[in-house]
Amino acid sequence: MVTMTTTAAPAATTPVVGFDQVTKTYGSVRAVDGISLRLHPGETVALLGPNGAGKSTTLDLLLGLKHPDGGTVSLFGGTPREAIADGRVGAMLQSGGLMDEVTVAELVKLACSLHPRPYKPAEVMARAAIEQIADRKVNKLSGGQAQRVRFALATAGDSDLIILDEPTTGMDVSARQAFWATMREQADQGRTVLFATHYLEEADAIADRVLVLHRGRLLADGTAAEIKAKAGARRVAFDLEGDIDGAALRALPFLTSIDISGQTVRIQSSDADATVHALYGLGVYPRNLEVAGLGLEQAFVAITEAEEAKQS
């Protein structure tokens, strides 16, 4: 009786994306090395990593364009192909080309007519801000414009999951920020959005969950804030006069890394308040003290460096 009443409906617990110990090898390179993860409905997730981290392979596996050597990939509890055939997934890939010698409007119309729950082409173009280039030939677009057209193709219908592979590549800073608003709109409509990026600012600005991928492995999974904390959230810099007691400094609490060059000391700390308090406790007189937040960029570098140091 008890088990019956506490069993939730299966639909509510089915993850949007399920990776279970997925591996993919090319020759001797493990592009994806035992990744397990679940994405839940409504999440906006950034897949963050440098070039060659395995982001594109991960997305290819997720979309069924590649098949894993080991482990299983599921979308909405079924195979990727089933989910795509049902129109539940809209995706733009970096490697996804466009049909050339047709106009932007023609291509968007095609995408709409291929979707089982299409939006009106005019609506789709307005959302992607490509109405002004509707009559332009696809092969005459700039990099940023082509990205917007790809985005339009990925959002041509009412899909539950939107996959965007480095969506703002080729856009300048202002175009990128305008595009983020467009991405947020998708998330605000309750869709699950997964985007790959190496713009760390992008992950920080949009995602409510960040997956850090490095050499085919999942290094970190959390909010942007948690990832910053994991890497050492704040930077403390100061100058000291006279001989510096390196050993004492290295023993400071919450310190994650330290760099002493000349009279200048730079520390990364996961709790800067406690570290600075302890610093005064050493009886030294730090001058030019600066405490600053770490951007996700530095956090990311710190995580990957720590991982590399562990391996070597």
Place this chain on the structure above:
Amino acid sequence: MNALIKLELARALRNKKFLFFSVLYPTSLFLIFSSSSGSGEKVDGTGLTVATYLMVSMASFGALTAVLMGNSERIAKERESGWVRQLRLTTLPGRGYVFAKIASAAVVSLPSIIVLFAAAAAIKHVHLGAWQWLALTGVIWAGSLVFAALGVAIGYLATGDAVRPITMIIYFGLSILGGLWMPSTTFPKTLQDIAKWLPTHAYAALGRAIEQSQAPSATDVAILAVYFVLFAGGAAWLYRKDTLKA
């Protein structure tokens, strides 16, 4: 899939170079080649006038151009550009892309045949019965499917850089050796022996049989059928291989 066929077609009809080569070029060649001979002149051993004989050759050549040239190159280039991948992220079944390509080529090859027939009848006074015109159109149109399959196979075999020369070699090789440009009876013996096993030779021979009011030779039908199985099978196999790789 209809939407994709429509768009492929719109694109093909917009491409003036492609339209010229698949529609006007065979007709122009026909008029040039047939101008050198008198209207009563017959091709040895066929009982057909030169113009009548050449009409089938050039209609076959035109259909071959329409279904082979555009598709092989487009498929190779669109595989490379990633458009094929992007389409696989839509509800379109994987084969839909290939079918749309073949269907759009088939729509272009039809005017190619009809324009040439009209020129032959009006300018070169080729006379045939109504059933012969219809049967010729049907046979040449349907037979072009063999080469459409070949075009798809080449598109999945070649890279974007190599596809044009490869297509050209196969295209001219099949056209000339198959006797579409000049009767293969004018070839030296060795070439004649090769020619009679080529799909283009069998293809034009089917059309010629209709002109002569004869039943098509079983050998020619069999040769075309074998090539169709070969090309379509090859295209299907290469397509599947490409899908697994992509």
